[in-house]
Amino acid sequence: MLLIYTGNGKGKTSACVGQTLRALGQDMHVAFGQFMKKDGQAGEQRMLSRLLGDGFRAGGKGFLRKEEDRPAHREAALAMFDWGMRQLEDVDMLVLDETLYALGCGILEETEVRALVDKARERGVHLVLSGRGLPEWLAAEADLITEMGEVKHPWQQGVTATKGIEY
Known part of the structure; x- marks a missing residue:
């Protein structure tokens, strides 16, 4: 299945982590990659x-954030992409957080x-993707899409990112 x-709204990465835990609880082999996030940046990284x-x-x-950083970001994205493609050989589920942001x-x-x-489908691997800006072509491919909608968020009142909540 392709899950997106x-x-x-907040909660896309949290949903990916929850999906990972659910699969692990069923003795599935899971790999989890993050396209945009630096290692050591977010609390879920330590636990994952x-x-x-x-x-x-x-x-x-x-x-x-800056156009001059694009080549370094592209290089990092290609390394993550290659890692993900290799993981498809050995897992039941591959989760790739912020794929849609990297695509967009x-x-x-x-x-x-x-x-x-295509490779995930060929191998029978569940693929979980997240991020803002789902393109129509990928939505058409998906088996499950959950859209997180922001109703209220502390940043609207000037509160900065909170440890354990946003990262």
Whole structure:
């Protein structure tokens, strides 16, 4: 199955982590990668690393803020993409957090994501993707789409990111 967690609301990564725990609870072999997030940046990374060992990788450079950083982001995205493609050989489920963000800002290409989806289907691997900006072509491919909608968030009152909540 192709599962997608998208939308402007908070909770996409948390849903991916929950999906990972559910699969692990059924003795499935899971790999979890993060496209944009740097290693050691978010609380879930420490726990996923403990649970998954080499089956976890945070390979991002952070979110793309400056155009001159694009080549480094593209290189990191390609390394994560290659890692993910290799994981499809040995897992029951592959979770790739922030794939849609990487796709939307152009550091991943449509052809690459299509190849990932095709290989996962060929191998019978559940593929879980997340991020904002779900393109129509990928929505048409998905078996399950959950859209997170922001109703209220502390940032609207000027509260900065909170440890254990946003990271």
